[in-house]
Amino acid sequence: MKRLANKFKRYLxxxxxxxxxxxxxxxxxxxxxxxxxxxxxxxMATSVSLFVVIFGGAKQIAGWGFWELTFLLGVHExxxxxxxxxxxxxxxxxxxxxxxxxxxxxxxxxxxHRFFVSFNSIDLSGVLGGIFNTxxxxxxxxxxxxxxxxxxxxxxxxxxxxxxYLVFYFLFFLLSSFCLxxxxxxxxxxxxxxxxxxxxxxxxxxxxxxxxxxxxxxPILFLAYTPAAIFLGKLPWYYxxxxxxxxxxxxxxxxxxxxKGLRHYQSASx
Numbered sequence: 001m002k003r004l005a006n007k008f009k010r011y012l013x014x015x016x017x018x019x020x021x022x023x024x025x026x027x028x029x030x031x032x033x034x035x036x037x038x039x040x041x042x043x044m045a046t047s048v049s050l051f052v053v054i055f056g057g058a059k060q061i062a063g064w065g066f067w068e069l070t071f072l073l074g075v076h077e078x079x080x081x082x083x084x085x086x087x088x089x090x091x092x093x094x095x096x097x098x099x100x101x102x103x104x105x106x107x108x109x110x111x112x113h114r115f116f117v118s119f120n121s122i123d124l125s126g127v128l129g130g131i132f133n134t135x136x137x138x139x140x141x142x143x144x145x146x147x148x149x150x151x152x153x154x155x156x157x158x159x160x161x162x163x164x165y166l167v168f169y170f171l172f173f174l175l176s177s178f179c180l181x182x183x184x185x186x187x188x189x190x191x192x193x194x195x196x197x198x199x200x201x202x203x204x205x206x207x208x209x210x211x212x213x214x215x216x217x218x219p220i221l222f223l224a225y226t227p228a229a230i231f232l233g234k235l236p237w238y239y240x241x242x243x244x245x246x247x248x249x250x251x252x253x254x255x256x257x258x259x260k261g262l263r264h265y266q267s268a269s270x
Contacts, residue, residue, distance in 0.1 A: 047073055047200075048137070062204035067144040068232055069202070074138035076200045076224035079161065081130045083168045089123040091176040092189060098179045103265070114258060118173060147232070156237045160227025163243035167222045168196075170250035177254065180261030199223045219246045 048070060055066045064072070094117040097103045106113055175188040199220045203211050214221045222243045229235035 062202040063234070064202045064204070067141045070137055071141035071145065071232065072202070072224060072228045073200055074134050074141060075161075075228040076196075077130065077134045078138070079164045079168060079223055080196070081134060082165060083172070085122050087118045087169055088172060090118055090120050091172055092186075094118075094176055095179040095185055095189070098265070099183050113262075114173075118169070145232075152237075153231060156240050157227055157231040160230055160240045160243065163240060163247060164223045164227055166247045167219055167243065167250065170247065170254050171219070174250065174254040174257055177257045177261050180258075180265045196220055196223060199225050203229070215242075216246075219243075219250075222246055 051066060051069055051073075054061065059065070061069065094103070097106065097117075103117075106116060109116065172189065172192060175192055176185070178188055179185040195218065198206075198214060203214065203221050203225050206214070211221070226235060226239050226243055230237055230239060
Protein backbone atom coordinates (compact mmCIF):
# COMPACT_ATOMS: atom_id res chain seq x y z
CA MET A 1 0.00 0.00 0.00
CA LYS A 2 2.84 2.38 0.87
CA ARG A 3 4.52 1.63 -2.46
CA LEU A 4 1.28 2.38 -4.32
CA ALA A 5 0.84 5.65 -2.41
CA ASN A 6 4.40 6.73 -3.25
CA LYS A 7 3.83 5.91 -6.91
CA PHE A 8 0.60 7.91 -6.94
CA LYS A 9 2.36 10.84 -5.27
CA ARG A 10 5.16 10.67 -7.86
CA TYR A 11 2.79 10.82 -10.82
CA LEU A 12 0.72 13.56 -9.19
CA UNK A 13 3.87 15.64 -8.79
CA UNK A 14 4.88 14.89 -12.37
CA UNK A 15 1.46 15.94 -13.65
CA UNK A 16 1.70 19.18 -11.65
CA UNK A 17 4.90 20.12 -13.48
CA UNK A 18 3.38 19.19 -16.85
CA UNK A 19 0.37 21.44 -16.11
CA UNK A 20 2.66 24.27 -15.00
CA UNK A 21 4.60 24.03 -18.27
CA UNK A 22 1.35 24.07 -20.29
CA UNK A 23 0.11 27.20 -18.50
CA UNK A 24 3.41 28.94 -19.27
CA UNK A 25 2.95 28.15 -22.97
CA UNK A 26 -0.51 29.73 -22.93
CA UNK A 27 0.80 32.89 -21.25
CA UNK A 28 3.48 33.23 -23.92
CA UNK A 29 0.93 33.27 -26.78
CA UNK A 30 -1.81 35.41 -25.19
CA UNK A 31 -3.39 36.71 -28.41
CA UNK A 32 -3.64 33.24 -29.93
CA UNK A 33 -5.21 31.92 -26.71
CA UNK A 34 -7.72 34.78 -26.71
CA UNK A 35 -8.77 34.08 -30.29
CA UNK A 36 -9.11 30.37 -29.57
CA UNK A 37 -11.20 31.24 -26.51
CA UNK A 38 -13.75 33.05 -28.69
CA UNK A 39 -14.30 30.02 -30.94
CA UNK A 40 -16.38 27.95 -28.47
CA UNK A 41 -18.51 31.02 -27.74
CA UNK A 42 -19.48 31.23 -31.41
CA UNK A 43 -20.03 27.46 -31.65
CA MET A 44 -22.30 27.40 -28.59
CA ALA A 45 -24.33 30.37 -29.85
CA THR A 46 -24.78 28.62 -33.22
CA SER A 47 -25.94 25.38 -31.59
CA VAL A 48 -28.46 27.10 -29.33
CA SER A 49 -29.73 29.15 -32.28
CA LEU A 50 -30.39 25.91 -34.14
CA PHE A 51 -32.48 24.65 -31.22
CA VAL A 52 -34.42 27.92 -31.18
CA VAL A 53 -35.24 27.52 -34.88
CA ILE A 54 -36.27 23.87 -34.44
CA PHE A 55 -38.49 24.54 -31.43
CA GLY A 56 -40.11 27.39 -33.29
CA GLY A 57 -42.18 24.73 -35.04
CA ALA A 58 -42.27 21.99 -32.38
CA LYS A 59 -42.78 21.84 -28.63
CA GLN A 60 -40.77 18.66 -28.08
CA ILE A 61 -38.26 16.46 -29.85
CA ALA A 62 -38.54 12.77 -28.94
CA GLY A 63 -40.07 13.77 -25.61
CA TRP A 64 -37.41 16.36 -24.81
CA GLY A 65 -38.25 20.02 -24.34
CA PHE A 66 -36.09 23.00 -25.31
CA TRP A 67 -34.40 23.47 -21.93
CA GLU A 68 -33.88 19.73 -21.48
CA LEU A 69 -32.11 19.65 -24.83
CA THR A 70 -29.95 22.65 -23.96
CA PHE A 71 -29.03 20.92 -20.68
CA LEU A 72 -27.95 17.85 -22.67
CA LEU A 73 -25.90 20.11 -24.96
CA GLY A 74 -24.24 21.68 -21.92
CA VAL A 75 -23.32 18.30 -20.43
CA HIS A 76 -21.98 17.16 -23.81
CA GLU A 77 -19.81 20.25 -24.08
CA UNK A 78 -18.59 19.91 -20.48
CA UNK A 79 -17.32 16.37 -21.09
CA UNK A 80 -15.87 17.31 -24.46
CA UNK A 81 -13.98 20.32 -23.07
CA UNK A 82 -12.56 18.47 -20.07
CA UNK A 83 -11.47 15.60 -22.34
CA UNK A 84 -9.83 18.03 -24.76
CA UNK A 85 -8.17 19.81 -21.85
CA UNK A 86 -6.55 16.66 -20.48
CA UNK A 87 -5.91 13.99 -23.13
CA UNK A 88 -7.41 14.46 -26.63
CA UNK A 89 -4.70 16.73 -27.99
CA UNK A 90 -2.00 14.58 -26.35
CA UNK A 91 -3.21 11.40 -28.02
CA UNK A 92 -3.44 13.18 -31.37
CA UNK A 93 0.17 14.21 -30.83
CA UNK A 94 1.05 10.62 -29.95
CA UNK A 95 0.08 9.44 -33.44
CA UNK A 96 2.34 12.13 -34.92
CA UNK A 97 5.22 11.03 -32.68
CA UNK A 98 4.92 7.49 -34.02
CA UNK A 99 4.81 8.72 -37.63
CA UNK A 100 7.94 10.85 -37.13
CA UNK A 101 9.81 8.15 -35.23
CA UNK A 102 9.96 10.23 -32.04
CA UNK A 103 8.06 7.76 -29.91
CA UNK A 104 11.43 6.06 -29.31
CA UNK A 105 12.39 8.93 -26.97
CA UNK A 106 9.23 8.37 -24.92
CA UNK A 107 10.03 4.68 -24.53
CA UNK A 108 13.41 5.58 -23.01
CA UNK A 109 11.90 7.70 -20.25
CA UNK A 110 11.52 6.24 -16.72
CA UNK A 111 7.77 6.80 -16.63
CA UNK A 112 4.64 4.86 -17.47
CA HIS A 113 4.42 5.31 -21.25
CA ARG A 114 0.64 5.10 -21.39
CA PHE A 115 0.32 7.84 -18.79
CA PHE A 116 2.84 10.08 -20.54
CA VAL A 117 1.38 9.89 -24.05
CA SER A 118 -2.10 10.50 -22.61
CA PHE A 119 -1.48 13.29 -20.08
CA ASN A 120 1.85 14.94 -20.92
CA SER A 121 0.26 18.41 -21.22
CA ILE A 122 -3.03 20.24 -20.88
CA ASP A 123 -4.56 22.18 -23.76
CA LEU A 124 -5.99 25.46 -22.48
CA SER A 125 -6.62 26.91 -25.95
CA GLY A 126 -10.32 27.59 -26.24
CA VAL A 127 -11.17 25.74 -23.03
CA LEU A 128 -11.54 28.71 -20.69
CA GLY A 129 -14.13 30.43 -22.89
CA GLY A 130 -15.86 27.12 -23.48
CA ILE A 131 -16.13 26.36 -19.77
CA PHE A 132 -17.73 29.77 -19.12
CA ASN A 133 -20.30 29.09 -21.88
CA THR A 134 -21.02 25.62 -20.62
CA UNK A 135 -21.50 26.58 -16.97
CA UNK A 136 -23.83 29.42 -17.99
CA UNK A 137 -25.86 27.15 -20.29
CA UNK A 138 -26.21 24.36 -17.71
CA UNK A 139 -27.06 26.82 -14.96
CA UNK A 140 -29.70 28.63 -17.05
CA UNK A 141 -31.21 25.30 -18.15
CA UNK A 142 -31.54 24.10 -14.55
CA UNK A 143 -33.17 27.37 -13.51
CA UNK A 144 -35.71 27.15 -16.33
CA UNK A 145 -36.41 23.45 -15.69
CA UNK A 146 -37.02 24.14 -11.98
CA UNK A 147 -36.07 20.60 -11.00
CA UNK A 148 -36.13 19.19 -7.51
CA UNK A 149 -32.67 18.33 -6.19
CA UNK A 150 -31.69 15.47 -3.92
CA UNK A 151 -28.33 14.11 -2.72
CA UNK A 152 -28.88 10.80 -4.54
CA UNK A 153 -29.63 12.57 -7.83
CA UNK A 154 -26.47 14.65 -7.52
CA UNK A 155 -24.37 11.59 -6.63
CA UNK A 156 -25.57 9.54 -9.60
CA UNK A 157 -25.14 12.51 -11.92
CA UNK A 158 -21.56 13.05 -10.72
CA UNK A 159 -20.85 9.33 -10.99
CA UNK A 160 -22.27 9.39 -14.53
CA UNK A 161 -19.97 12.28 -15.49
CA UNK A 162 -16.93 10.36 -14.24
CA UNK A 163 -18.02 7.30 -16.21
CA UNK A 164 -18.53 9.51 -19.27
CA TYR A 165 -14.99 10.87 -19.03
CA LEU A 166 -13.51 7.37 -18.65
CA VAL A 167 -15.52 6.02 -21.61
CA PHE A 168 -14.32 8.94 -23.74
CA TYR A 169 -10.70 8.38 -22.68
CA PHE A 170 -10.57 4.63 -23.21
CA LEU A 171 -12.34 4.84 -26.56
CA PHE A 172 -10.01 7.55 -27.82
CA PHE A 173 -6.94 5.83 -26.40
CA LEU A 174 -7.97 2.56 -28.04
CA LEU A 175 -8.32 4.21 -31.45
CA SER A 176 -5.06 6.14 -31.02
CA SER A 177 -3.20 2.91 -30.16
CA PHE A 178 -3.82 1.62 -33.68
CA CYS A 179 -0.98 3.89 -34.83
CA LEU A 180 1.40 1.30 -33.36
CA UNK A 181 0.15 -1.12 -36.04
CA UNK A 182 -0.53 1.25 -38.95
CA UNK A 183 1.13 4.63 -39.40
CA UNK A 184 -1.75 6.62 -40.90
CA UNK A 185 -4.54 6.38 -38.32
CA UNK A 186 -5.67 10.01 -37.93
CA UNK A 187 -8.89 9.10 -39.72
CA UNK A 188 -9.94 6.95 -36.74
CA UNK A 189 -9.70 9.90 -34.33
CA UNK A 190 -11.44 12.25 -36.78
CA UNK A 191 -14.21 9.73 -37.34
CA UNK A 192 -14.71 9.22 -33.61
CA UNK A 193 -14.88 12.96 -32.86
CA UNK A 194 -17.54 13.35 -35.55
CA UNK A 195 -19.45 10.33 -34.21
CA UNK A 196 -19.71 11.93 -30.75
CA UNK A 197 -22.26 14.34 -32.25
CA UNK A 198 -24.83 11.53 -31.92
CA UNK A 199 -24.60 12.13 -28.17
CA UNK A 200 -25.71 15.75 -28.49
CA UNK A 201 -29.27 14.68 -29.21
CA UNK A 202 -31.79 12.47 -27.34
CA UNK A 203 -31.33 8.75 -27.87
CA UNK A 204 -35.10 8.45 -28.31
CA UNK A 205 -34.64 9.99 -31.77
CA UNK A 206 -32.84 6.90 -33.03
CA UNK A 207 -34.21 3.49 -33.99
CA UNK A 208 -34.05 0.67 -31.44
CA UNK A 209 -31.21 -1.18 -33.17
CA UNK A 210 -29.10 1.97 -33.62
CA UNK A 211 -29.68 3.01 -30.00
CA UNK A 212 -28.56 -0.48 -28.88
CA UNK A 213 -25.45 -0.10 -31.04
CA UNK A 214 -24.61 3.28 -29.46
CA UNK A 215 -25.04 1.84 -25.98
CA UNK A 216 -22.93 -1.29 -26.48
CA UNK A 217 -20.59 -1.67 -29.47
CA UNK A 218 -19.83 2.06 -29.80
CA PRO A 219 -20.93 3.35 -26.37
CA ILE A 220 -21.14 7.03 -27.32
CA LEU A 221 -24.47 7.47 -25.53
CA PHE A 222 -22.65 7.06 -22.21
CA LEU A 223 -20.76 10.32 -22.82
CA ALA A 224 -23.47 12.92 -22.17
CA TYR A 225 -26.87 11.39 -22.81
CA THR A 226 -26.78 8.89 -19.92
CA PRO A 227 -25.80 11.28 -17.06
CA ALA A 228 -28.13 14.00 -18.42
CA ALA A 229 -31.05 11.57 -18.86
CA ILE A 230 -30.53 10.12 -15.37
CA PHE A 231 -30.50 13.60 -13.86
CA LEU A 232 -33.67 14.56 -15.75
CA GLY A 233 -35.42 11.33 -14.74
CA LYS A 234 -35.58 9.92 -18.27
CA LEU A 235 -33.35 6.92 -17.49
CA PRO A 236 -33.20 4.74 -14.34
CA TRP A 237 -30.18 5.28 -12.09
CA TYR A 238 -28.69 1.83 -12.76
CA TYR A 239 -27.63 2.90 -16.25
CA UNK A 240 -24.67 4.57 -14.55
CA UNK A 241 -23.49 1.12 -13.42
CA UNK A 242 -23.97 -0.23 -16.95
CA UNK A 243 -21.52 2.50 -17.90
CA UNK A 244 -19.08 1.18 -15.30
CA UNK A 245 -19.17 -2.25 -16.97
CA UNK A 246 -18.46 -0.55 -20.31
CA UNK A 247 -15.46 1.21 -18.73
CA UNK A 248 -14.04 -2.10 -17.46
CA UNK A 249 -14.54 -3.70 -20.87
CA UNK A 250 -12.88 -0.76 -22.67
CA UNK A 251 -9.97 -0.79 -20.22
CA UNK A 252 -9.29 -4.47 -20.87
CA UNK A 253 -9.55 -4.14 -24.67
CA UNK A 254 -7.44 -0.96 -24.82
CA UNK A 255 -4.76 -2.52 -22.58
CA UNK A 256 -4.52 -5.60 -24.78
CA UNK A 257 -4.24 -3.51 -27.96
CA UNK A 258 -1.67 -1.19 -26.33
CA UNK A 259 0.60 -3.98 -25.08
CA LYS A 260 0.45 -5.93 -28.33
CA GLY A 261 1.03 -2.69 -30.21
CA LEU A 262 4.21 -2.00 -28.23
CA ARG A 263 5.51 -5.45 -29.17
CA HIS A 264 4.50 -4.84 -32.79
CA TYR A 265 6.01 -1.34 -32.92
CA GLN A 266 9.19 -0.92 -34.94
CA SER A 267 11.35 1.96 -33.78
CA ALA A 268 12.87 4.52 -36.14
CA SER A 269 16.26 2.88 -35.67
CA UNK A 270 15.03 -0.56 -36.75
